[in-house]
Amino acid sequence: MSKRYVMVHDENRCIGCQACSVACRSENGVPEGVTRLQVRVEGPFGDAPHLHFKYNRVSCQQCENAPCVTVCPTGAAYVGDDGLVSIKEDKCVGCMYCVAACPYKVRFINPETKAADKCNFCKDTRLARGELPACVTVCPTDALTFGDANDPSSEVAKLINTKATYQEKTHLGTKPRVYRIPTKRGGIQS
Amino acid sequence: MNNTWGDMAQYDPVTWNWVIAVYLFMAGLSAGSILIGIGLRWYSKEKAIESAILKAAAIISPLAITLGLACLVFDLTKPFEFWLILVNYNFSSVMSIGVLALLLYSPIGIAYSLIVLRDELTKRKLDFLVPVAEALMPMRKAIEVVLFVLAIGVGAYTGFLISAMNAYPLLNTAVLPALFLVSGLSAGAAANAIGALLMFNTHSHDTNLSKMHGLELPVMLSEIMFLFMLFCALYFKGGAAAAALASLTTGVWASVFWVGVVGIGFAIPLLTMLMPSQTRHSKGVMIAVACCSLTGVLALRHFVIYAGQSYIS
Numbered sequence: 223m224s225k226r227y228v229m230v231h232d233e234n235r236c237i238g239c240q241a242c243s244v245a246c247r248s249e250n251g252v253p254e255g256v257t258r259l260q261v262r263v264e265g266p267f268g269d270a271p272h273l274h275f276k277y278n279r280v281s282c283q284q285c286e287n288a289p290c291v292t293v294c295p296t297g298a299a300y301v302g303d304d305g306l307v308s309i310k311e312d313k314c315v316g317c318m319y320c321v322a323a324c325p326y327k328v329r330f331i332n333p334e335t336k337a338a339d340k341c342n343f344c345k346d347t348r349l350a351r352g353e354l355p356a357c358v359t360v361c362p363t364d365a366l367t368f369g370d371a372n373d374p375s376s377e378v379a380k381l382i383n384t385k386a387t388y389q390e391k392t393h394l395g396t397k398p399r400v401y402r403i404p405t406k407r408g409g410i411q412s
Numbered sequence: 413m414n415n416t417w418g419d420m421a422q423y424d425p426v427t428w429n430w431v432i433a434v435y436l437f438m439a440g441l442s443a444g445s446i447l448i449g450i451g452l453r454w455y456s457k458e459k460a461i462e463s464a465i466l467k468a469a470a471i472i473s474p475l476a477i478t479l480g481l482a483c484l485v486f487d488l489t490k491p492f493e494f495w496l497i498l499v500n501y502n503f504s505s506v507m508s509i510g511v512l513a514l515l516l517y518s519p520i521g522i523a524y525s526l527i528v529l530r531d532e533l534t535k536r537k538l539d540f541l542v543p544v545a546e547a548l549m550p551m552r553k554a555i556e557v558v559l560f561v562l563a564i565g566v567g568a569y570t571g572f573l574i575s576a577m578n579a580y581p582l583l584n585t586a587v588l589p590a591l592f593l594v595s596g597l598s599a600g601a602a603a604n605a606i607g608a609l610l611m612f613n614t615h616s617h618d619t620n621l622s623k624m625h626g627l628e629l630p631v632m633l634s635e636i637m638f639l640f641m642l643f644c645a646l647y648f649k650g651g652a653a654a655a656a657l658a659s660l661t662t663g664v665w666a667s668v669f670w671v672g673v674v675g676i677g678f679a680i681p682l683l684t685m686l687m688p689s690q691t692r693h694s695k696g697v698m699i700a701v702a703c704c705s706l707t708g709v710l711a712l713r714h715f716v717i718y719a720g721q722s723y724i725s
Contacts, residue, residue, distance in 0.1 A: 238416065240416055256422050293505050293506070296496050315497050316488045337489070391725075
């Protein structure tokens with residue numbers, strides 16, 4: 223695995239416009255009622271007039287140590303050569319062990335294929351053509367950055383190395399590959 | 413209120429529902445029932461006659477696992493492709509290991525049942541199965557030992573299956589497999605008692621039945637101890653794990669726990685032990701107590717599945 227695809231979500235730049243979510247739906251043909259990607263607007267936090275919101279990206283974290291892959295009985299959930307956690311639809315029986323085991327709750331059963339589904343960084347479509355994932359391309363504020371963190375000259379590597387970032391639920395040992403740049407607004411927290 | 417980011421239905425934390433709780437109950441019941449049946453046979457001096465308890469276990473155990481597996485298969489989103497799980501294995505998955513255990517356990521359990529029930533087969537017009545039972549007879553000891561070991565595996569596996577999910581502090585504990593194994597034993601004993609009393613008309617003072625009755629108190633006490641250990645572990649771990657203790661005080665699953673598991677499952681059977689021996693050993697009371705134990709174990713599986721998935725770390 224020479225590549226290490228990561229995504230950085232700058233929560234300062236994000237405005238919660240949902241363009242990414244719409245682009246994802248159209249690019250990946252995600253059926254009604256289910257989503258691969260949500261940006262939840264949480265808050266407001268702080269005291270008026272200094273209010274701010276938190277924009278929480280909810281999508282597959284592409285864990286390096288993915289619980290969904292460990293628990294999958296048939297090997298339908300697997301880590302590809304590119305390091306991305308993917309699903310072999312025809313091998314999935316729909317036991318929902320992966321849906322239950324995912325600490326980020328981002329897996330769902332696709333109502334059309336009846337197989338488990340989730341974000342795969344547009345691996346089969348845009349990434350295969352050498353393009354960026356749909357959500358990254360469409361973001362009007364450039365809140366999303368995507369690339370190979372193993373390449374020191376890449377934009378993501380520079381971002382991770384220079385900005386303060388955090389990942390969700392690192393205490394579970396999953397090593398998520400979605401990095402977040404926290405909102406800096408608001409008061410000093412004790 | 414509507415939100416801009418869309419439907420939240422898929423984010424319901426409870427992925428596995430009552431169908432899985434019933435499966436976990438059935439698998440525990442099947443394993444517990446045959447473990448008690450075989451265990452009592454090994455400890456009884458009279459090995460030539462099949463005891464009513466063992467005969468009841470020979471019916472209950474394969475029936476329970478079959479019904480449980482039916483629940484499991486029809487809970488899949490692609491039930492008719494369940495065979496994929498039988499041909500593809502991922503040994504880092506507890507489910508895969510369980511599938512392998514069940515693949516051996518189920519047919520061996522049926523084979524053992526034929527051996528135990530060979531006399532009943534003729535009575536119930538199933539003569540065509542008698543030659544099969546006779547052919548299996550010489551291998552009885554081996555089948556018995558293998559089945560006993562596999563039953564321990566199946567009983568504990570249901571606990572390992574859900575404790576493997578480290579996002580849920582209430583499930584991700586080391587005592588869960590042990591708790592499920594002992595509560596399976598108590599369900600098995602209860603079901604065996606009902607089977608022996610109703611299907612094989614055992615006298616309620618039968619020696620084997622009393623022996624099994626003697627097991628109930630230690631089994632129930634270890635169940636209570638494991639539950640206590642489970643909640644202590646959560647308390648001392650702190651953080652999200654300690655927050656999961658709210659499952660004992662809030663919501664419908666707290667009621668299921670206190671009424672179903674503690675009240676019906678533990679308190680009623682324990683209180684009946686205070687009754688005069690004459691009443692306590694009447695057929696009616698024994699069956700009622702056994703039904704209470706079964707209800708308690710079923711409630712425990714539901715509590716663990718639902719409350720377990722409701723608290724995420």
